[in-house]
């Protein structure tokens with residue numbers, strides 16, 4: 001859980017920063033997308049770097065999902081009889097890890113069909129991510145899906161980063177506050193960074 | 208005080224159980240929760256009914272025998288054991304729900320009593336030091352730095368009551384296991400078995416059917432002895448270190 005989660009977290013940071021290119025206009029954004037496909041050349045072929053990252057991410061998502069399933073099965077089996085006097089436990093981010101993770105996974109499928117393959121994108125022109133992004137966020141459902149998913153990602157990271165740090169043995173009484181603060185800042189910055197794109201299109205800042 | 212109690216009644220491990228409602232009167236705010244249950248039991252015996260079975264021994268918060276979930280909280284609303292919880296923390300006329308620890312690894316024996324021998328087996332797996340016994344050794348023979356002694360003592364406070372498992376949404380025993388691992392692991396006497404201790408205790412913990420830790424933090428909030436949540440991360444550190452050296 002922890003290792004695959006942190007690998008995806010590193011990817012999300014790079015992805016969020018890359019998305020901000022949209023604020024510098026179509027040439028910058030589309031040029032950046034093209035450059036991504038040339039990384040490693042001439043040692044690597046065109047798009048090879050991208051495919052290596054994609055396989056790494058796929059492995060991380062699958063392993064993360066499988067461990068989440070196994071962990072959840074175990075945890076539910078360990079408390080077969082529920083308490084009659086139920087009490088709301090733990091924070092919202094902590095309680096929503098399972099369903100939040102499923103929502104994020106479903107979102108990733110939609111996201112790939114939208115902006116990678118273009119299948120569900122109103123425009124879906126390959127090599128023109130800027131125009132495809134604007135097209136998606138000109139629809140009400142595009143905005144809704146992305147906003148809900150990004151809030152879910154933020155919550156998942158808020159608990160996930162803190163939890164992963166403890167799993168990997170980085171926690172101590174002296175470091176508890178710093179780790180919580182890092183988790184909150186990461187969650188906030190990533191959510192705000194990702195959300196800035198649909199919000200910019202909705203308000204006409206990017207068109 | 209006059210109280211309505213809703214208590215889990217289950218005649219034995221196999222029989223089905225249910226919450227039963229009882230009224231108790233003349234409860235003094237100075238009584239402990241267990242004394243309040245004693246009062247109920249005296250009345251039940253006079254009526255020819257089976258008294259409510261619950262574990263208890265020292266009644267001074269040091270043995271870890273008592274334990275029940277009171278209004279959804281392990282050991283009730285205060286950070287202490289059920290035997291040291293006083294009725295002044297409740298109001299006249301309250302309805303109080305009392306249930307046994309709920310975990311697959313802690314099967315109910317009867318009413319509020321659960322079988323906690325899974326904890327004993329975790330301790331047997333490595334929660335000891337192989338030291339020659341006999342008379343107490345001279346205190347200066349093995350110097351222990353003060354911070355290490357403090358860490359060891361803070362973790363040695365665990366009384367094995369099982370509140371951490373009862374409070375954890377996953378029924379995980381990580382806080383309990385980490386208390387013993389950190390207690391012995393921070394002392395020179397515990398050093399020779401440091402690696403096998405954490406590996407064997409964690410193996411046993413998993414084999415008993417306790418859940419995994421998802422850092423919900425409920426265990427540390429419920430612990431009457433204040434074993435802190437980062438102890439779990441310290442045990443994970445020990446576990447990773449021992450796994451690398453295996």
Ligand code: HEM
Nearest residue numbers: 001002005006008009068097101102105160163164167421
């Ligand atoms: C396939 C979709 C996903 C599912 C079903 C899922 C589910 C889960 C579950 C059930 C947990 C354990 C909850 C806990 O420890 O309380 C978890 C932890 C975590 N998740 Fe996800 N998640 C998914 C996607 C993601 C993504 C996209 C990221 C990237 C940021 C991520 C990062 C993390 C991290 C860092 C942890 C903490 C690991 C640990 O506790 O050791 N997850 N996830």
Ligand code: FES
Nearest residue numbers: 264266271273290
């Ligand atoms: S009876 Fe010993 S701790 Fe409560």
